[in-house]
Structures are given as C-alpha cells and as structure tokens.
Amino acid sequence: MKKDAYYFPHFSNARNDSKIIKLRRIIGIEGYAIYFMLLEILREQTNYKYPLSGIEDLAYEWHTSKEKIFSVISNFELFEV
Numbered sequence: 001m002k003k004d005a006y007y008f009p010h011f012s013n014a015r016n017d018s019k020i021i022k023l024r025r026i027i028g029i030e031g032y033a034i035y036f037m038l039l040e041i042l043r044e045q046t047n048y049k050y051p052l053s054g055i056e057d058l059a060y061e062w063h064t065s066k067e068k069i070f071s072v073i074s075n076f077e078l079f080e081v
Contacts (some may be wrong), residue, residue, distance in 0.1 A: 003057055012075075020076075023076045037058075038072065055069050055073075
C-alpha cells in the first residue's frame with residue numbers, strides 16, 4: 001500500500017525558538033501556520049524543494065497573501081532559497 005502521508009519530526013517547543021517568536025511577533029499566528037504548512041509542502045516534494053513561482057497558488061489555496069508567504073520564506077532565516 002502506498003503511503004499518502006509521511007512523518008517528520010516537530011519539536012513540541014518550536015514556538016519558543018527565537019526565529020519563530022520573531023515570526024509570530026511580526027506576522028502573528030498566521031505566520032506560524034504558514035511556516036508549518038510550508039514545511040509540509042516541502043516534505044511532500046521528492047527533493048524537498050518547491051518553486052517560488054508556485055507561491056501565488058499556495059496563497060490562493062490558503063486564503064492569504066503571497067506577500068505574507070514570501071515574508072515567512074525570506075525574512076526570518078527559516079528557509080534557504
């Protein structure tokens with residue numbers, strides 16, 4: 001049977017990381033949600049990479065702005081681009 005979902009570790013105290021605190025302070029809890037949804041998207045990719053050209057589609061799907069998603073990706077040292 002093919003697996004549809006894969007496990008990846010999530011620290012129970014991730015919210016206390018200084019980068020995550022800054023993210024939550026600036027963007028709010030929505031930024032935290034965007035961060036973890038991005039991690040899930042990356043985990044689903046065979047090479048753990050996602051094209052930046054697809055961010056607008058994610059924004060539509062998640063009912064948020066592409067600017068917020070780009071901010072989470074670019075401004076908090078959470079991802080390598």
